[in-house]
Amino acid sequence: MPHGRSTVKNRVENTMKTVLMISALSSVAIVFLIGFFTLKESIPAFRGIGPLNMLTEKVWRPGQDSYGILAMIAGSGLVTLGSVLIGVPLALGCAVFLAEVAPKWMAEIVRPSVELLAGIPSVVYGLFGMVVLVPLVRGIEVPGNTGFGLLSASVVLAVMILPTIASVAESALRSVPRSYYNGSLALGATRWETIWRVNIPAARSGILSAVVLGLGRALGETIAMIMVIGNSVIMPKALTGNPLSIFLSRARTLTGNIAVEISYATGVHESALFATGVVLFLLIMIVNTSARGLLKASIEGGRRK
């Protein structure tokens, strides 16, 4: 009965289609629900304080009705920058090694260990940072350095974003056709020149999205940051003449601001924390959108070549 079988087949097809569509739409619906809810809760703060005031004011003292989040925006931005500076080269090195250099048996040991990093709960990273990393950083002899601050936080965060970036970048590198590699070698390029000049440029859109995924994770990380960054609401500033010493300054992240204070907040204070969430939401949207733009540009640029 070929006819009957095809009806059953169709029914399965249609059911699967609906199920898949619901699962896709539900994530869209959830984004909107959360966005709407956060925005709605933040309205009293934006109305009472003024969005411009909130974004440009450095002082956050809910007890004195000061609700400026500029210091937290700077904190989040700097710690993300720091983690990218440390984490991206490490992760890319790791990806290139796994995709191009490592013998098979070695890759099979290294890859699961890198993936294991992604499975460690962030509170464990925080604990490690607090007990091991902070005392190490404290060893840098600069007045005012307590170990708690942007450097410790950046290092912890760099390790946390490493597995995401490494695994996405590795698959991007692996998807570069083997013929590119062989062709380049045949033309007399060394292995290193081939990897640097051929494979990495060919995989750049994948590598870029790997970095952006890492950025997103870095901006959103909360608990590990609270444990090592010091949480002081101050504008991070260089402790000595050396501008790099800004990373020894304490700071607070946008996520940390919400997590640290939400259990106590009521009224405008609570609403201001939701407003912090809205700003975080917007920041991540800007990162994602510009990543899409970059990605598109790099794909088109690749085509022109």
Next chain:
Amino acid sequence: MKTAAAILSTLLLALAAACGEQPEPAAEEAGADSTVALSGEISVVGSTTVQPLAEVLGEAFEALNPDLTIIVSGGGSSVGVKSAGDGSAQIGMASRHIKSSEYDEFPGIVVHTIANDGIAIVVEPGVTVDVLTMDQCRDIFSGAVTNWNQVGGPDMPIIVVSREEGSGTRGAFEELVLGEEALMAESAILQPSNGAVRTTCSTTPGAVAYLSFGYLDPSVKTIAIDGADPTPENVANGSYPVSRPLNMITSGEPQGAVAAWLSFITSEDGQAIVVAEGYLPIN
């Protein structure tokens, strides 16, 4: 299978987001039911300072009433008042006085003081200072004094460690030590729990912090204020100035198991536990 699990979890999330806003009248009714006899459940929510004491007092009362379960969870003093006021918990805990704005919001709440607690000023053991005046304490925590050599100690920068804004311990400390004018130093390291404050203070050279008596241990060194050591005896005789009440809050007069537990806490046996845990009895 993976997709199904993903859909299910996302739907649950959506549901939680949609429902999160409404207060839960169901919980209130359930609460009223379980207070009839000395069985069932008492939910206790709030201050992380009162929490460890409430847990010990809960275990002692559960031992006397095996059918009763007392569930103690943290969240902070403000959460404690709110939870008791809106009925999401039968008892709220607060490690400070109740604010007038809270009485306005929840006019029906009744406050039961179960113990008194001192707040000690502690330093990292490498700091050789042993005694400070109340004014020096204020200047240290407000950031007016930044080096230990300004208060008779070694040449070492002072690192202030504090709880976050809104904590009951911080609220009480600011009220008692900083007073109306001074504000907590901006550069203070903030940690979101008493335990994290203690760890940070004990491991950071030059650190100073404040801790509830219940959290004191040998990893940090206590400072005498105006010559009085932070001991329960000195709080009781009035020579140690920094103390505050630990409160439990109910919505309306307590009944059933809740009332029985609260009267157990204020009884001689209950107060003996309070003293054994390092806090001060109410009388």
